[in-house]
Amino acid sequence: MQSQSETSVRLRFAPSPTGYPHLGNIRTALFNWLFARHHGGTFILRIEDTDVARKVEGAVDIILDSLRWLGLDWDEGPYFQSQRLLVYRETAQRLLDEDHAYLCYCSPERLEVMRQEQMKRKEPPKYDRRCRDLTQQQRTQLKATGITPVIRFKTPLEGETTFYDLIHDRMTFKHDTLDDFVLLKSDGYPTYHLANIVDDHLMAISHVLRAEEWLSSTPRHVLLYRALHWQAPQFAHLPMILGSDRAKLSKRHGATNISEYQQQGYLPDAMINFLALLGWSVDDRTELLSREELIKHFSLERVGKTPAIFNKEKLEWMNGVYLRRLSLGQFVDHAMPFLDRDLAKSVRRPLDENYVGRVLSLIQERAKTLGEVPQLASFFFLDELPYDTSLLSKGKLDAKSATKAMTIASQKLEEVLTWDATTLECILRSVATELNLSTGELFGLLRVAVTGRTAAPPLFQTMAVLGKDQCLKRFKMILQLLPACLN
Numbered sequence: 001m002q003s004q005s006e007t008s009v010r011l012r013f014a015p016s017p018t019g020y021p022h023l024g025n026i027r028t029a030l031f032n033w034l035f036a037r038h039h040g041g042t043f044i045l046r047i048e049d050t051d052v053a054r055k056v057e058g059a060v061d062i063i064l065d066s067l068r069w070l071g072l073d074w075d076e077g078p079y080f081q082s083q084r085l086l087v088y089r090e091t092a093q094r095l096l097d098e099d100h101a102y103l104c105y106c107s108p109e110r111l112e113v114m115r116q117e118q119m120k121r122k123e124p125p126k127y128d129r130r131c132r133d134l135t136q137q138q139r140t141q142l143k144a145t146g147i148t149p150v151i152r153f154k155t156p157l158e159g160e161t162t163f164y165d166l167i168h169d170r171m172t173f174k175h176d177t178l179d180d181f182v183l184l185k186s187d188g189y190p191t192y193h194l195a196n197i198v199d200d201h202l203m204a205i206s207h208v209l210r211a212e213e214w215l216s217s218t219p220r221h222v223l224l225y226r227a228l229h230w231q232a233p234q235f236a237h238l239p240m241i242l243g244s245d246r247a248k249l250s251k252r253h254g255a256t257n258i259s260e261y262q263q264q265g266y267l268p269d270a271m272i273n274f275l276a277l278l279g280w281s282v283d284d285r286t287e288l289l290s291r292e293e294l295i296k297h298f299s300l301e302r303v304g305k306t307p308a309i310f311n312k313e314k315l316e317w318m319n320g321v322y323l324r325r326l327s328l329g330q331f332v333d334h335a336m337p338f339l340d341r342d343l344a345k346s347v348r349r350p351l352d353e354n355y356v357g358r359v360l361s362l363i364q365e366r367a368k369t370l371g372e373v374p375q376l377a378s379f380f381f382l383d384e385l386p387y388d389t390s391l392l393s394k395g396k397l398d399a400k401s402a403t404k405a406m407t408i409a410s411q412k413l414e415e416v417l418t419w420d421a422t423t424l425e426c427i428l429r430s431v432a433t434e435l436n437l438s439t440g441e442l443f444g445l446l447r448v449a450v451t452g453r454t455a456a457p458p459l460f461q462t463m464a465v466l467g468k469d470q471c472l473k474r475f476k477m478i479l480q481l482l483p484a485c486l487n
């Protein structure tokens with residue numbers, strides 16, 4: 001595979017702006033990027049925007065933003081195919097001149113009727129080649145009608161095309177399964193097939209790494225390269241990505257658009273690590289790999305043929321690992337925009353960075369995404385907690401014992417001068433002993449009072465961060481609510 005010198009290793013990511021980039025698209029970008037970086041080659045970005053009807057406004061910006069967010073930097077481009085129409089037209093003309101292509105005047109209506117009939121007969125839809133062998137006279141007549149023709153490729157009628165795929169090995173396609181596909185549409189825009197091979201040639205692409213769905217297009221491309229006497233790049237078709245139920249990845253398996261993961265607070269490094277393992281592995285065990293390690297080890301030999309399975313829980317776990325690896329300062333920097341965005345409006349902004357740091361030191365361990373942080377931390381910021389009184393009545397203590405415990409605890413805490421976790425723990429343990437309560441009973445009650453929840457970071461550290469005034473205020477509030485929860 002490495003007969004070419006490393007400097008001629010040129011890869012491209014060639015998205016069509018017909019929608020927002022999804023996980024599969026980005027996995028393709030990543031594998032191209034990793035391959036280029038591994039070989040010290042060049043990574044090119046090319047926007048394949050020749051399908052005017054399917055173009056989605058804003059998609060290009062989102063593609064660029066997503067690549068930047070993930071740190072998938074490109075060395076050339078973005079090139080836009082819509083700005084290169086002349087090159088494709090010239091190539092189509094050359095194919096016409098050299099008798100590898102022909103003008104087709106068939107109307108969209110005729111093609112549609114033909115398609116319907118073929119479907120009825122359960123045949124694969126295929127152009128019937130009516131315009132392939134027109135006489136000179138027929139051509140002149142059709143030209144005189146003023147219809148703008150399309151240019152179609154003259155696929156050989158017999159035989160087969162074989163090429164070598166770096167993942168799937170030898171692939172052979174019979175020509176009678178390929179039709180005379182369109183190269184240039186009547187609007188003057190090239191089709192994907194034409195623009196793609198012209199650019200891969202002119203941009204001196206050495207390796208085409210793309211999704212498996214394009215495998216059936218490749219024999220067409222190989223035929224085009226041959227007709228033009230151009231050397232084809234090497235091909236590698238990447239395995240599909242399926243959901244855990246082995247169905248095609250879709251919304252119900254979780255977000256599919258990459259920008260949703262950014263909004264939910266996944267870290268780029270975790271995303272890169274996770275996506276790299278969708279169809280590739282360094283060995284059969286290693287899950288956590290830094291960007292540098294991925295670049296170092298990436299090879300097509302270890303890309304699988306079988307579909308990769310997307311596992312949302314694994315992504316969450318991995319993101320949690322990456323979040324915990326951040327220094328507290330980095331975690332605060334990453335989480336701050338999420339707190340700003342999602343904490344209740346009633347919380348005063350700007351948030352106090354020092355306080356946020358203390359809060360987040362308790363949250364960092366527990367968050368799987370940055371998007372969860374505001375919810376996990378909200379009770380630290382709200383002045384009045386929305387108590388769910390059922391949590392109190394569900395507690396192990398009846399209202400009378402709970403009231404007594406809260407009253408004693410409040411009195412003891414009023415007197416505390418050094419409000420830190422160790423002191424608080426010491427005092428509250430002695431309250432439990434004094435009242436003959438288990439620590440579980442007392443601390444469970446206090447946790448609900450302080451946080452409004454049954455699951456939260458460690459109680460005494462939480463109370464230390466919240467501060468004396470806020471804790472006592474919450475105790476008072478609970479004392480008012482308790483009589484209503486008589487059980």
Ligand code: GLU
Binds near residue numbers: 015196209210
């Ligand atoms: N524009 C195609 C896409 O959207 C590119 C396929 C290829 O890489 O050849 O995936």
